[in-house]
Amino acid sequence: MKILLLPFPVLGLVALVQASYINYTTVTGYFMQDEASTNADTFVYYEENFGLINRTYAADLNNPASKDMTQWQRFYREVSLLNQLSPNNVEYKVFFFGRHGDGYHNDAQAYYGTPAWNCYWAELNGNGTISWYDAALSPAGISQAQIAHDFWQWLINDQKIHTPDAYYTSPLTRCLETANITFTGLDMPKDSSEFKPTVKELFRENISIHTCDNRHNKTYIHDMFPSWIIEAGFSENDKLWNGVTAETDAAEAVRSKMVMDEVFLQLKMKQTSNLFVSVTSHSGEIGSLLSVLGHRTFSLNTGAVIPVLIKAETLERDVATTCKTWSVSAHCTAPPATSLASCVCAASAAPVTTLLVTVTSVLPTETGPVCYNTALPTDIVQAGRVGRV
Numbered sequence: 001m002k003i004l005l006l007p008f009p010v011l012g013l014v015a016l017v018q019a020s021y022i023n024y025t026t027v028t029g030y031f032m033q034d035e036a037s038t039n040a041d042t043f044v045y046y047e048e049n050f051g052l053i054n055r056t057y058a059a060d061l062n063n064p065a066s067k068d069m070t071q072w073q074r075f076y077r078e079v080s081l082l083n084q085l086s087p088n089n090v091e092y093k094v095f096f097f098g099r100h101g102d103g104y105h106n107d108a109q110a111y112y113g114t115p116a117w118n119c120y121w122a123e124l125n126g127n128g129t130i131s132w133y134d135a136a137l138s139p140a141g142i143s144q145a146q147i148a149h150d151f152w153q154w155l156i157n158d159q160k161i162h163t164p165d166a167y168y169t170s171p172l173t174r175c176l177e178t179a180n181i182t183f184t185g186l187d188m189p190k191d192s193s194e195f196k197p198t199v200k201e202l203f204r205e206n207i208s209i210h211t212c213d214n215r216h217n218k219t220y221i222h223d224m225f226p227s228w229i230i231e232a233g234f235s236e237n238d239k240l241w242n243g244v245t246a247e248t249d250a251a252e253a254v255r256s257k258m259v260m261d262e263v264f265l266q267l268k269m270k271q272t273s274n275l276f277v278s279v280t281s282h283s284g285e286i287g288s289l290l291s292v293l294g295h296r297t298f299s300l301n302t303g304a305v306i307p308v309l310i311k312a313e314t315l316e317r318d319v320a321t322t323c324k325t326w327s328v329s330a331h332c333t334a335p336p337a338t339s340l341a342s343c344v345c346a347a348s349a350a351p352v353t354t355l356l357v358t359v360t361s362v363l364p365t366e367t368g369p370v371c372y373n374t375a376l377p378t379d380i381v382q383a384g385r386v387g388r389v
């Protein structure tokens with residue numbers, strides 16, 4: 001079985017084929033957020049022990065030590081057992097998906113209202129008072145990340161939770177800062193993996209024409225966190241944001257599938273247990289990841305974190321490179337006249353698709369398509385056949 005993996009999205013049409021396909025499913029019955037009865041709007045992860053349901057597991061049976069173990073200790077043993085009992089092509093991992101805390105772009109969107117934000121303000125780098133290009137955390141966002149930090153410390157001390165074996169983060173500043181505050185300085189058990197996250201391009205937010213989705217360069221990220229790992233192939237300048245075209249939901253879903261495949265393959269290669277994984281990302285992107293993982297829709301508030309138990313089954317399938325086009329988004333060149341859902345520009349000016357800001361990084365082909373060497377379940381038509389639709 002040969003796997004060809006591209007370290008970075010290919011721009012333009014390519015017809016590489018990989019001979020395996022990872023099929024992800026969310027294993028339910030362990031977390032409250034997987035149950036239809038749990039309301040995402042009112043669910044507070046740090047008041048609910050991350051949603052871990054109080055129950056006994058198969059791994060608890062006939063095991064006298066169980067009575068002295070916490071729920072999180074028994075859950076970790078259960079995930080280990082699921083892996084031991086499964087065939088070689090099946091793995092189980094727990095991903096902790098954390099949304100960044102409140103950023104200055106979130107505040108500006110609330111201040112201007114979503115229609116005016118989408119139509120005009122979000123296409124600028126800021127408003128003179130605040131900047132939202134690759135937005136940083138606001139003081140409220142810093143507090144939310146501190147809550148996550150304190151909650152992890154409580155879990156370590158009280159629940160004896162197994163801390164993440166690997167850490168990943170989106171390259172956008174608000175996620176770098178959130179991951180940093182959440183995990184720096186935790187008093188962890190001696191055998192824990194060090195907090196040394198990998199910055200991964202494809203964990204970024206859905207790429208709109210908003211400047212908050214345009215990332216800083218690699219040098220800036222490295223200077224901010226010199227000890228962190230920036231994945232191989234990460235470009236100096238942002239090659240994906242162009243301010244003119246936006247990723248569609250379908251394009252984002254393929255990217256989300258790609259980044260999950262990369263992480264599963266990378267962790268497998270390390271030959272250690274790697275059962276718990278932390279990912280710091282964004283609302284839109286976590287929503288997309290959850291859909292790729294077969295999880296029900298579950299929106300995260302700023303700063304929220306949810307664990308997901310994932311089953312990954314590697315199947316022998318021919319999968320072609322999948323290319324999805326992006327769409328052009330129109331906007332106004334001055335604050336819009338109305339705050340309706342659609343863009344109604346001042347003085348009846350027609351919406352334009354030209355940039356309002358100067359950028360150095362523009363896609364070679366502005367409307368894509370952007371291609372990834374993976375596919376979605378809906379792209380696979382039958383076993384052994386290339387199934388791009």
Ligand SMILES: *[C@@H]1O[C@H](CO)[C@@H](O)[C@H](O)[C@H]1NC(C)=O
Nearest residue numbers: 021023024025313315377380
């Ligand atoms: C992926 O797994 C799910 C759940 O086990 C199954 O229903 C589905 O058919 C699988 N997809 C493929 C392509 O095998």
Ligand SMILES: *[C@@H]1O[C@H](CO)[C@@H](O)[C@H](O)[C@H]1NC(C)=O
Nearest residue numbers: 032048049051052053054071
């Ligand atoms: C689980 O049990 C503990 C007490 O052992 C309790 O404090 C907690 O609220 C319970 N959690 C849920 C989700 O029922």
Ligand SMILES: *[C@@H]1O[C@H](CO)[C@@H](O)[C@H](O)[C@H]1NC(C)=O
Nearest residue numbers: 104107108111127128129130
């Ligand atoms: C810029 O936006 C912020 C809200 O994020 C607002 O408080 C501030 O007054 C705005 N500045 C100007 C000059 O309008």
Ligand SMILES: *[C@@H]1O[C@H](CO)[C@@H](O)[C@H](O)[C@H]1NC(C)=O
Nearest residue numbers: 177180181182184185224225
């Ligand atoms: C990282 O987090 C620590 C602890 O909260 C903080 O002291 C430090 O300033 C942060 N670093 C950056 C670059 O934000």
Ligand SMILES: *[C@@H]1O[C@H](CO)[C@@H](O)[C@H](O)[C@H]1NC(C)=O
Nearest residue numbers: 216217218219220221236237
């Ligand atoms: C990276 O970005 C910073 C500003 O964020 C800029 O000062 C610097 O010149 C850039 N470096 C490179 C190598 O492009």
Ligand SMILES: *[C@@H]1O[C@H](CO)[C@@H](O)[C@H](O)[C@H]1NC(C)=O
Nearest residue numbers: 205206247248249283284285
């Ligand atoms: C992108 O994410 C934002 C949240 O940051 C959301 O409002 C928007 O609908 C998303 N767009 C797409 C195309 O998914």
